[in-house]
Amino acid sequence: MIRREFNNLFGLGLLATSLPVAIAACNPSETASDAPADTAAEAPEVKIDETPRADGFAALGTVADLDANGYLGKKSFIAGPVIVIRDPANAESLIALNSMCTHQGCGVEWEDNAFACPCHGSKFSTDGSVTDGPATEPLDPYEVMIDGDLVLVKVS
Ligand code: FES
Secondary structure (H helix, E strand, O other), X not given: OOHHHHHHHHHHHHHHXXXXXXXXXXXXXXXXXXXXXXXXXXXXXXXXXXXXXXXXEEEEEEHHHHHHHOOEEXXXXXXXXXXXXXXXXXXXEEEEEEOEOOOOOOEOEEEOOEEEOOOOOOEEOOOOOEEEOOOOOOOOXXXXXXXXXXXXXXXX
């Protein structure tokens, strides 16, 4: 066997034996299964069906997410931008408001027991009325309810 034949056979043998190891190392599913389980970070996202029901309510999210985050909000909800919280005065009751600031249309956020607009500082009380300008008009309310595990908002 001459040197060139030996090198070709040795190179092929090396490639054939190392290829399966290299493929396995690059396979993301095997890498993920080796990782420690983090059920909170990898919990499957719950798909919410927003199709309006016969009573005019549509699901916005889950009660679990409402309680975990302190609010539920969606700019592209079927009825329009909405934010839902538990009433600070009565946790059994929910409050749902149009989340589009009446000043210039930014999305209001729930913080420190008030709806606050991050753009120019307007604040709104839990009934939607303006407590700090520059906004002058209140946020419109939505009807809201809990049905089972879901938070439902009236869309029609
Ligand atoms: Fe909200 Fe201006 S858009 S205060």
